[in-house]
Amino acid sequence: GAVVxxxxxxxxxxxxxxxxxxxxxxxxxxTTMFWYRxxxxxxLMLMATSNEGSKATYEQGVEKDKFxxxxxxxxxxxxxxxxxxxxxxxxxxxxxxxxxRVNEAFFGQGTRLTVV
Amino acid sequence: xxxxxxxxSMDCAEGRAANLPCNHSTISGNEYVYWxxxxxxxxxxxxxxxxxxxxxxxxxxxxxxxxxxxxxxxxPHATLRDTAVYYCxxxxxxxxxxxxxxxxxxxxx
Numbered sequence: 001g002a003v004v005x006x007x008x009x010x011x012x013x014x015x016x017x018x019x020x021x022x023x024x025x026x027x028x029x030x031t032t033m034f035w036y037r038x039x040x041x042x043x044l045m046l047m048a049t050s051n052e053g054s055k056a057t058y059e060q061g062v063e064k065d066k067f068x069x070x071x072x073x074x075x076x077x078x079x080x081x082x083x084x085x086x087x088x089x090x091x092x093x094x095x096x097x098x099x100x101r102v103n104e105a106f107f108g109q110g111t112r113l114t115v116v
Numbered sequence: 117x118x119x120x121x122x123x124x125s126m127d128c129a130e131g132r133a134a135n136l137p138c139n140h141s142t143i144s145g146n147e148y149v150y151w152x153x154x155x156x157x158x159x160x161x162x163x164x165x166x167x168x169x170x171x172x173x174x175x176x177x178x179x180x181x182x183x184x185x186x187x188x189x190x191x192p193h194a195t196l197r198d199t200a201v202y203y204c205x206x207x208x209x210x211x212x213x214x215x216x217x218x219x220x221x222x223x224x225x
Contacts, residue, residue, distance in 0.1 A: 044215040093159050107159030
């Protein structure tokens with residue numbers, strides 16, 4: 001099946017620094033990518049929808065200035081957590097869609113962010 | 117978006133069928149029922165989806181009630197590798213995939 005790759009798989013950063021997470025669709029062009037956040041023992045929470053060549057659409061309560069999303073090409077979207085704080089520590093997951101059907105959406109393996 | 121109700125956890129013996137129920141009584145007519153699962157510390161994996169009819173693929177079977185207010189995912193011969201959180205998600209194609217709390221399935225030897 002199609003592959004979506006996230007990088008890095010895990011990252012530890014100091015409080016106040018910024019961290020960039022990459023999401024790549026390896027064998028298809030993704031018109032839309034989604035970013036989720038998951039805290040321990042909780043479900044995935046949709047943060048934003050990223051469309052190639054346009055601004056991301058953020059879900060209610062998600063700070064767009066803190067979580068910068070760039071979808072510069074049909075195979076790459078990036079999420080930058082700016083001025084990270086310990087409460088931003090979480091599991092971040094992206095999905096890439098090559099069509100409107102959700103079974104054509106594939107998830108990355110996730111990125112474990114720990115802010116110390 | 118339709119809300120779902122799933123049991124928080126279930127156990128199943130290895131080799132037996134796992135039947136995971138989901139209530140989605142507010143599902144709209146154009147929403148499909150999708151099932152995903154998430155193995156610990158990995159990204160979700162698509163399992164199966166359906167609109168009205170029952171569906172079967174190499175991973176599972178999906179039984180949808182006639183009124184579409186509930187569905188059951190069936191793993192015919194559960195293995196230890198099927199231990200995961202299973203999510204039932206009503207989805208309007210072209211919309212956003214919104215995850216509920218899911219069912220944590222533990223397959224035991």
